[in-house]
Amino acid sequence: MADGAGHNERREAESVAGDVKHRRRVAQDVRAAREKLTSSTGLERAFETELVRLFAQYRVGAAIPLYVLAAAIAGAATTWLPIVTVAVWAALTLLAMTIMVVLARNFLRASEDDARTLGVWRRLFAMGEMLHGAAWAYLLQLLAQVPSEDMRIFVLFCSVMITAVVATLSATVPAAVYAGLAPILVVVGLATVTSGASQALMLAMMIASAQVFFVLLARHLYGSAVATLLSRAEKDALFVELEQAKANSDEARRRAEEANLAKSRFLATMSHELRTPLNAILGFSEVMKGEVFGPHASDSYREYSADIHASGQHLLNLINEILDLSRIEAGRYELNEEAIALAHVIDDCAHMMNLRAKAKGQVIRTHVDESLPRIWADERAIRQVVLNILSNAIKFTPQGGEITIKVGWTSSGGQYVAVKDTGPGIPEEEIPVVMSSFGRGTWAIKTAEQGSGLGLPIVKGLVDLHGGGFQLRSKPREGTEVIVTLPANRVMNALPPVAQEKKSAA
Incomplete structure (x- = not known):
């Protein structure tokens, strides 16, 4: 009976724990669905913020290498273009890069971003990336006017390099990728149409193929970033559940220790309270059973006295066994x-x-x-x-x-x-x-x-x-x-x- 009752209690406890876990999971799913419905990208709000934050961090971290790259390309461009023209282009490009760096740092310094602010930042970054792409497209448009075979190779190199930079640095904000590559594609297309030469068409196809490749690469990087954020969120949720489980375990252990202490006190008190009258019952029943003060008037009294003595002895043995088992389980049984x-x-x-x-x-x-x-x-x-x-x-x-x-x-x-x-x-x-x-x-x-x-x-x-x-x-x-x-x-x-x-x- 005791074993069955304990089994039922365990089943009820497991059922309650399962219900609590199910309600927690449903609440998390509802919260995630609500955030996805209010999101413009279909992701949770925390993921959107983290993706934009990654974009800003990449931009700030790559500022100096981009300045060096622009200076190197400007120096090489002086081979085909006047120095004044190249200086104007370099100034525009450095200005566009600086604007992106300033925007990124301002975003990283922001303490919190609500839904509307995050959308504004995403649009600002897309516009800044378009300005940056337009500056590089301006250089390609200037170079396209120079009739030289070496110039075409240099244009191909510049377009591929800038496409790779934009695709990799802006992958976490897809709109910025498309905005940064659009001016380059437009300039290359117009130059091909106005030129009409087969070499220009071949160059345009190579540049377009490179852009398609890097756009696909950017999408892959975006998916990897989202998967990483999902994995991190699951890990954080697991840590939270582990902390909650540890807190529940500590609380359950504290209650168990309190219950064990209460049980020990109860047994210590009840053993004394039960043994005192029980010893009197055993003593008197033994006297009555042995007919110490004379025979009983009825044989039934002798049988009843023996039954009382046997029942008392059984109860005393039971008390002793319970106390022994309690001391053993509590680790307080001392071996002599x-x-x-x-x-x-x-x-x-x-x-x-x-x-x-x-x-x-x-x-x-x-x-x-x-x-x-x-x-x-x-x-x-x-x-x-x-x-x-x-x-x-x-x-x-x-x-x-x-x-x-x-x-x-x-x-x-x-x-x-x-x-x-x-x-x-x-x-x-x-x-x-x-x-x-x-x-x-x-x-x-x-x-x-x-x-x-x-x-x-x-x-x-x-x-x-x-x-x-x-x-x-x-x-x-x-x-x-x-x-x-x-x-x-x-x-x-x-x-x-x-x-x-x-x-x-x-």
């Missing part, structure tokens, strides 16, 4: 370790339980290796382990059954205690149930045997405190075997005799 002989403990426990076994016609057989050395352990805990295992074996073994106890060496040099009965056995799926606190198997419920379901959990807890191992083997109609092992480091091997030196004759 000493050197003990495992064979001696087994003989005493078998002798104590022999009367209960004989009452059911059962036989207890022991096979103990008398050569076993002592072990370093808590004798009271080891006795409780053996008594709990024997008590279960006697309880669930039918009339005329047999219980076998074996004590010997383990393969690793430790010692073991194995208790095997000829009872009905336990189905494999019920073994975790009987190993849980207050868990009882199907056979125990059918036979209505008295028991709290704490015997085996206490055994396993005490064995774990000794660093040992616990194993339960059982199959229906084949009996049950419980094996308890103690590690080799608890075995006290006999010390070799001290060699005494012979005194030399005087």
Whole structure:
């Protein structure tokens, strides 16, 4: 019953956690959809801002290399154009570059950008990029008027270089890419139409092909930037969820510690409050059962007194088991370790339980290796382990059954205690149930045997405190075997005799 209730509580907790997670995910989806509907690019507002910010950072970072590139091309252009014309073009180009740098720095210094401000900045950057592209297109238009083969190669180089610069630096704002490349394409087209020469047509086709290639490259860079932002957002969301989960875990741990402390205080108080009247009940019922002050007027009173005494004893055992299990689970069970002989403990426990076994016609057989050395352990805990295992074996073994106890060496040099009965056995799926606190198997419920379901959990807890191992083997109609092992480091091997030196004759 307790195991089923705990399972239902876990299912309810998992269901509540799943509902909370689903509501959080729905809220995130609704917020993302709202931002996409109010966005001009179909992305979330945070992504749009970050993309424009990347554009501004690229522009500021590439300012000096662009100034150097413009100066180098201006120096080369003086080969075909007058110096004054080239100087005018250089001044216009540097002005356009400076305007872009100023706009980018102003955007980066802005503390926050709402939807309208972000749209204004995007349009300003597109216009600035168009001005920058127009300055370079002006140079191409000047060069196109010079009838020289070397000039055509230089024009092709300049157009490809500027197209690559615009496509790579402005990839995160697609409108700026198109605005920056449009003036170059227009100038090249007009020059081709006015010239009509086949060489000019070939040059225009090469420039147009280069622009198409770099536009596709810009789109790919834009997609990569968006994917990177999405990945970063998912990672940030994951970090937030991890922080929230850690906070919830810390809160749950704090509540668990408070509940455990409250449970410990409750058990400490109730153990005293229950044991005081319970000892009086046991004492008086034992006096009445033994008819110390004279025989009862009715035999039923004697039976009732025995029942009261047995029930009180069972309740006292239950209280002791609950307290023991609570101390073990809380890590407050202290071991009073000493050197003990495992064979001696087994003989005493078998002798104590022999009367209960004989009452059911059962036989207890022991096979103990008398050569076993002592072990370093808590004798009271080891006795409780053996008594709990024997008590279960006697309880669930039918009339005329047999219980076998074996004590010997383990393969690793430790010692073991194995208790095997000829009872009905336990189905494999019920073994975790009987190993849980207050868990009882199907056979125990059918036979209505008295028991709290704490015997085996206490055994396993005490064995774990000794660093040992616990194993339960059982199959229906084949009996049950419980094996308890103690590690080799608890075995006290006999010390070799001290060699005494012979005194030399005087």
